């Protein structure tokens with residue numbers, strides 16, 4: 082029995098309305114938005130709910146891998162995103178611990194685009210597909226009854242009850258829903274990592290994503306469209322004596338640890354209000370496909386950010402979940418069969434890229450090993466390409482190039 086099953090739902094105070102949808106998707110980042118679109122396209126009544134107001138800046142390298150582009154294309158979204166004029170990215174330039182930089186061509190063409198623009202555009206497309214997008218709306222309670230789930234939603238101090246036949250969690254790596262804390266809930270890994278990002282003007286990045294590795298972390302520079310450069314860093318808080326209190330402070334810490342980066346960003350000007358931070362960033366947790374409800378995106382699985390593949394994994398989990406949710410809603414699967422089907426698909430799909438992504442993360446954190454790996458990549462470009470491919474989702478290359 083699920084931890085949610087059989088609990089009574091007490092309608093929240095100041096209930097203003099009550100209505101029913103087929104699916105409530107909680108979390109409107111790239112995973113939730115793409116899933117909501119896929120289910121609305123199949124004709125289901127979908128509510129996509131997020132506690133944050135959009136558009137918003139989000140900690141992300143804003144690098145859309147070739148695989149991510151392929152999946153956005155399959156969802157019929159690539160042309161809308163192309164209209165935002167994303168930057169084209171063809172290679173990664175890696176600089177580690179003072180060693181000579183190495184350029185690694187990407188297996189396919191990638192895009193650089195701000196999450197501020199991307200997520201907002203996804204929401205427009207979700208609405209066009211017929212789904213409701215409720216941002217600035219918190220889920221304050223979630224219970225499973227015999228026939229449906231009941232969700233308490235709160236927006237602008239007003240409360241609403243929504244009934245849903247299925248609920249899907251797309252609430253990111255640190256999301257929590259009251260009422261979901263069941264006895265069988267998987268324990269989450271603790272992590273010392275902090276993520277920060279800021280947009281800059283006054284410097285240019287060509288068709289490359291630049292990764293700088295230094296003691297205690299790394300920082301990526303990528304073009305985010307419209308001549309904007311995005312800087313996103315991951316830093317181990319254990320390596321900081323007194324932790325900075327602002328995003329700018331964290332970025333300056335990265336510059337003091339990496340002279341090449343400091344030179345690179347000389348003259349760059351941070352764009353006001355584009356800063357964001359997140360902690361903890363978990364790098365090594367096992368995928369969790371189900372926690373009372375199915376999970377997608379970072380809620381389900383996180384790959385170390387240096388792989389630049391978190392969004393493509395979020396899109397893939399959403400694809401897998403949409404297929405099995407559709408069968409559940411049609412009555413072809415029981416909830417238990419849905420859980421088994423989806424959990425199996427998640428394991429099969431993500432085990433390999435996670436293994437390789439985590440290995441690369443460990444190597445990158447070790448100065449001698451990282452320098453050795455870069456020297457090998459410079460001498461053997463074929464090996465570097467195979468390593469990049471190993472962190473990617475199998476069978477997605479064709480879609481990405483198409």
Ligand SMILES: Cc1cc2nc3c(=O)[nH]c(=O)nc-3n(C[C@H](O)[C@H](O)[C@H](O)COP(=O)(O)OP(=O)(O)OC[C@H]3O[C@@H](n4cnc5c(N)ncnc54)[C@H](O)[C@@H]3O)c2cc1C
Pocket residue numbers: 107108109110111112113130131132133139140141142143144145146149218219220251252253254255256257258276277313314315359362377378379380386389390391392393395
């Ligand atoms: C430093 C860093 C750099 C990265 N760089 C890249 C990169 O270059 N390329 C790449 O592909 N990936 C990158 N990633 C990973 C990528 O950002 C994530 O994998 C991706 O954003 C996951 O999307 P998501 O939809 O699962 O989660 P999110 O985008 O985090 O969305 C989750 C949403 O759920 C909402 N939410 C949470 N709790 C609730 C609640 N209780 N009620 C309602 N809403 C709720 C949140 O407000 C949020 O909007 C990076 C990550 C980090 C930390």
